[in-house]
Amino acid sequence: MRLTTRGRYAVTAMLDLALHSEKRPVSVAEISERQTISLSYLEQLFASLRKAGLVDSVRGPGGGYRLVGTTDLICVADIIKAVNESIDSTNCGGKGDCQGGSICLTHNLWDDLGRQIAGFLSGISLADLVAKRDVQTIANRQVDQLLTLEDNNVRAKAC
Amino acid sequence: MRLTTRGRYAVTAMLDLALHSEKRPVSVAEISERQTISLSYLEQLFASLRKAGLVDSVRGPGGGYRLVGTTDLICVADIIKAVNESIDSTNCGGKGDCQGGSICLTHNLWDDLGRQIAGFLSGISLADLVAKRDVQTIANRQVDQLLTLEDNNVRAKAC
DNA sequence: AAGTACTTGACTATTTTAGTAGGGTATTAG
DNA sequence: CTAATACCCTACTAAAATAGTCAAGTACTT
Ligand code: FES
Ligand code: FES
Numbered sequence: 001m002r003l004t005t006r007g008r009y010a011v012t013a014m015l016d017l018a019l020h021s022e023k024r025p026v027s028v029a030e031i032s033e034r035q036t037i038s039l040s041y042l043e044q045l046f047a048s049l050r051k052a053g054l055v056d057s058v059r060g061p062g063g064g065y066r067l068v069g070t071t072d073l074i075c076v077a078d079i080i081k082a083v084n085e086s087i088d089s090t091n092c093g094g095k096g097d098c099q100g101g102s103i104c105l106t107h108n109l110w111d112d113l114g115r116q117i118a119g120f121l122s123g124i125s126l127a128d129l130v131a132k133r134d135v136q137t138i139a140n141r142q143v144d145q146l147l148t149l150e151d152n153n154v155r156a157k158a159c
Numbered sequence: 160m161r162l163t164t165r166g167r168y169a170v171t172a173m174l175d176l177a178l179h180s181e182k183r184p185v186s187v188a189e190i191s192e193r194q195t196i197s198l199s200y201l202e203q204l205f206a207s208l209r210k211a212g213l214v215d216s217v218r219g220p221g222g223g224y225r226l227v228g229t230t231d232l233i234c235v236a237d238i239i240k241a242v243n244e245s246i247d248s249t250n251c252g253g254k255g256d257c258q259g260g261s262i263c264l265t266h267n268l269w270d271d272l273g274r275q276i277a278g279f280l281s282g283i284s285l286a287d288l289v290a291k292r293d294v295q296t297i298a299n300r301q302v303d304q305l306l307t308l309e310d311n312n313v314r315a316k317a318c
Numbered sequence: 319a320a321g322t323a324c325t326t327g328a329c330t331a332t333t334t335t336a337g338t339a340g341g342g343t344a345t346t347a348g
Numbered sequence: 349c350t351a352a353t354a355c356c357c358t359a360c361t362a363a364a365a366t367a368g369t370c371a372a373g374t375a376c377t378t
Binding site for chain 1: 338339344345347
């Protein structure tokens with residue numbers, strides 16, 4: 001398995017969508033600011049998420065991204081698979097031919113591990129994450145920070 | 160978390176030790192042949208394993224490596240930690256300061272995941288692996304392959 | 319005394335990741 | 349209509365991590 005910032009960013013972005021896209025679509029720029037993730041990098045991730053059918057886009061002013069379906073239907077495993085090809089932990093990609101065409105000593109161990117991780121991440125939906133108290137707290141902090149930042153910018157311009 | 164061939168090789172090598180070091184120490188060269196892993200690369204891994212106190216070395220002719228303690232006391236998690244610094248899945252290394260000093264939206268999710276993986280890998284000892292039927296089968300195949308290979312070399316020399 | 323086998327460190331090629339740049343194209347508010 | 353907005357797409361690059369090599373040791377046993 002490989003879990004990198006790529007997968008982490010994707011889940012973070014999707015969670016941001018779950019938290020803020022109820023009324024209107026959310027633009028990548030907004031997410032980029034709120035989660036402090038590079039805008040262009042996020043765009044690449046959303047291209048993958050769109051291909052996987054997890055999000056929907058609305059173009060033009062006032063546009064942005066929206067989740068496809070409800071938050072309880074999207075699990076973390078889906079998001080990671082969408083941007084991070086696989087959750088497989090074996091060296092052989094599940095083929096069992098590590099050692100010159102034959103299966104290696106530890107193949108089944110990694111296979112089991114992969115199943116374990118997949119099971120765990122499949123059991124957690126965006127709805128589960130949104131429901132957590134700490135997620136709510138952090139989300140509120142992020143909105144506040146953004147507001148005071150904008151406020152400061154306005155004041156700076158006025159001067 | 161990052162699970163790479165580094166960690167996989169280490170577990171494979173330790174399992175090889177568990178299978179063959181009962182009577183005499185096993186040399187890195189032997190393991191290299193049996194598991195088809197680069198010799199010099201294995202040496203690096205064993206340096207880490209020795210530092211972690213998982214193996215013991217015997218120098219000189221007939222020397223090699225031996226496990227420290229019995230196979231039921233060494234778990235897979237220990238081995239991976241020894242060569243692959245950590246099993247942590249967060250981006251921040253557990254500090255919770257991903258987002259400019261503050262905790263990010265998904266920190267707790269990755270933290271939970273890390274615990275899950277650590278729990279799984281801590282629950283599996285070398286003894287558990289040795290006891291598995293498929294491991295026995297594969298180990299036997301590896302020994303046979305090596306014997307016929309040596310046999311062929313002897314014949315080649317005779318000619 | 320000699321050979322075996324561990325020990326150490328530096329060094330390199332390859333791959334992956336994270337991020338940038340710079341063009342588009344569709345949509346809509348005004 | 350048109351200009352601003354925001355998605356869309358491709359190629360590129362810097363930096364890091366991995367996998368593996370090389371070479372010169374040191375300790376020990378037969
Ligand atoms: S990991 Fe699948 S055969 Fe080795
Ligand atoms: S992963 Fe720990 S704060 Fe973001």
